[in-house]
Amino acid sequence: MANFKGHALPGSFFLLFGLWWSAKYPFKFLMKRTKSSKRCFERVELAEGIVKVVFSLVGILAEQFVPDGPHLHLLSEDRESWVKLMNWQHSTMYLFFGISGIVDVLTYSSLRIPIGFDRLVLSLAVFNEGFLFYFHVQNRPPLDQHIHSLLLTAVFGGSLIIMLEVFLRDNLALELFQTSLAILQGTWFWQIAFVLYPPSGGPMWNENDHGNIMFITLCFCWHFAVALSIVAVNYTLVYWIIQLRRSKKSGAMELGQLKSTEMNSHVHLLQSGDED
Amino acid sequence: MANFKGHALPGSFFLLFGLWWSAKYPFKFLMKRTKSSKRCFERVELAEGIVKVVFSLVGILAEQFVPDGPHLHLLSEDRESWVKLMNWQHSTMYLFFGISGIVDVLTYSSLRIPIGFDRLVLSLAVFNEGFLFYFHVQNRPPLDQHIHSLLLTAVFGGSLIIMLEVFLRDNLALELFQTSLAILQGTWFWQIAFVLYPPSGGPMWNENDHGNIMFITLCFCWHFAVALSIVAVNYTLVYWIIQLRRSKKSGAMELGQLKSTEMNSHVHLLQSGDED
Amino acid sequence: MANFKGHALPGSFFLLFGLWWSAKYPFKFLMKRTKSSKRCFERVELAEGIVKVVFSLVGILAEQFVPDGPHLHLLSEDRESWVKLMNWQHSTMYLFFGISGIVDVLTYSSLRIPIGFDRLVLSLAVFNEGFLFYFHVQNRPPLDQHIHSLLLTAVFGGSLIIMLEVFLRDNLALELFQTSLAILQGTWFWQIAFVLYPPSGGPMWNENDHGNIMFITLCFCWHFAVALSIVAVNYTLVYWIIQLRRSKKSGAMELGQLKSTEMNSHVHLLQSGDED
């Protein structure tokens, strides 16, 4: 769907996942590693896999069955030309994220799949997204090409980082870097939607102006700075929440201790009173 | 051989190796590591090396001695031009896989070659394949160039993964990734054969149509999805076979135990009968 | 600021940091690792972070509020065109180094941030610099393009090295490599300033002459050789200073020992004198 919705939909998916990760990974890092917390996180990963599969299905169905979609036809009726290849490309993109979701579900359920596989397949799904995009933007006006190729930096960067996580598991630096790239992708998809298909029927951007291209490059850096800030703020929030809960717990314990101490002293007083 | 057979032959080789690996690596990972299983796997690796050498010889001989081949001539008779450089290129490609096979054989036989060398040389052979392909496709129609350059993604990706295995030995994630890329290469060689040299004498593809190029890109992704699925299915099959054998064994053992228990109880009965 | 000062300012920043690192890292490597030296180095890192933030602020303010700067305006008054995007680009570059400085400060202060983050964000800041430069130099004369793209080698190389330091912490080889690239960047910014904006009003370079381009390439290599030498000399100086201090200390100790020995022998002499 080369329109506003076709970019806003994947943008929202990436943004949701990025924001969710920006809370999940700090929690995983800062929480105490007990058996129960580990089991809890496995259930969370399972749920994440299921959500991924659902999002992918939504994406595929949306791309196929929108009014101007291919409705699962690949060849036109006269078997002379291809039908809506753009929509097929987007479906394929979602398909790989769906496969990644299935692997997540299988990893955290019964089969003895080694732990790195979920990352390997997610990395391939992201690479596949970039791969399709790379051949997607040829023969377009300069601004369109440029705005999409900026996205490729985030996409291939993300793929590389996730691939590294196959070998360097539970490395917070990599995880938060990946998170900020996911948020960047999400916001940038929305930016593309607003630039190329202004929804309010506003004036179109001049797609050949060099000033616009320079501005868009700058804009991409600002998006990344914002993504980094979101990750930083969420890390700090999680840090404070965990500190607060701990101090409450220990506060409750202290209070309990205090009470029992008080009671003891009362008893003592009474006893000493008795003794008087 | 720039024809159907010249692409179907290497395609079959890669496909066979890919399918074989998709069974070998899960077995190696899931089986218990006993001394006898280790020795068995070394013999298997040796056999694999020999098969690699044989396939390479077949490939070299086929490229050299087909009716329109160079028959080992490099310069034309008037010493003015080169003879059938394309066939020489393909021979060179097979030569490197042959060297890789020889190194496999040497590694798993007597000489004290460190264990990473088989992978290093295989990686170089795959890189060499990509290197020759890269300079192979210049000055061709767009579709021809594109369909070959898609292959390069699988080839250089495979080379990189195998190179990583020099250092990260026995990593199932890398091994299955390499396997799926080998299957992808195999099926894609067949796809190239069908697209560029339609065997049934069907209509030729329009090699300059942008729609065809977009479709071929999509098609490559689907091939990869299929390759991943084949690997996943074979992993699951191997997992079940091993589970089944174990449960049978333990079933047999239980049965044996049961029998001996029964016998014991019979004896006991008899004894107790005697006692009556 | 596409003028002499606009290149001399960042050049000086990089040069200062490079020279400082060429002393810091050898000290860190050669000093004994005691608790007090570790605490001292943490305070030094904190100070470095603060200096980084200050330099970035200076850079941003200079780019925004020079007489021909954008004064924080992004759109022109008729909302038709962008204002001074070049200055905005440079401000963005400084912004990311500022973020890196803030992360440094946070890492070495209270929050429980894992230790690799300071490097990750510094690496991203350097990458961002290269990213902006890459799109900065299109549509310029050949010499201008070439002299900037040489800088990119140092920039992206530096980014990669610092990224490696996220995982390979306290590796002197990486640290000194990074240091020499920082010095190279610093001197090269000055070189760019002198070539493109000769300050003494000297004759302009012919920006299309191939000889000039070849010479500039050579010149870049010589800058790097000089940067390597500076690092080597500073390492040796630090090595000698530490040796000297140690030998002084042990000399003092020896002297002390000698004195006490002398005293002992005096006592002995007196005693023996007494005995006479």
Next chain:
Amino acid sequence: MANFKGHALPGSFFLLFGLWWSAKYPFKFLMKRTKSSKRCFERVELAEGIVKVVFSLVGILAEQFVPDGPHLHLLSEDRESWVKLMNWQHSTMYLFFGISGIVDVLTYSSLRIPIGFDRLVLSLAVFNEGFLFYFHVQNRPPLDQHIHSLLLTAVFGGSLIIMLEVFLRDNLALELFQTSLAILQGTWFWQIAFVLYPPSGGPMWNENDHGNIMFITLCFCWHFAVALSIVAVNYTLVYWIIQLRRSKKSGAMELGQLKSTEMNSHVHLLQSGDED
């Protein structure tokens, strides 16, 4: 020196070093690691560094003081143009290898330089060679460009492998890979000399013929296959020599044992004779 000798000289240097490494590394790997062998190897590394410095000096002097060289002049007398930049480029290339040699000498002598530095600087020297070559071949006929850019594969590959050795020390796979790339560089420099400056005054190659370019690509692969074979043969030779020396030693020991046994039996015979 853009002539036969200017390519044969560095070719010989690389070839000599490659052949030397193809003997050194297997010896280092296969020999027993005793204190004395370790000290011996350190002296060998020191000698290697000195040879590197000498070769570099020879190269620099040859490039500067051949009859048509720049004789250390950089600017022409009228200060209008550069003098013989090509020779200056080659001198710079040798300069970096000289620096690498000096670092080798310092590493294996007194200063407390960490062990990875020799590789880091060698890697930079090789990278610098490739860097200069990359900008060296623009504006040349296609064959000239192609034959030099093939060299770049070996050069940048070598630089990467040596960089890896900074972190993965004493890895035979890397060391022999580096060795084969050095031999490849050596023979390819000679090949370039023979193709571009045929010494016997033979007919020039057609530098625009696509067949020639295809053949040269193939030829490069064959050079690499030969380089790999040389490394393999030398490894096997070293293996046999060490086996032979060991069996001789143990043979001598056995013989000694035999003799002493014989003597004992003689003594025994004599004794038994005495007893008769």
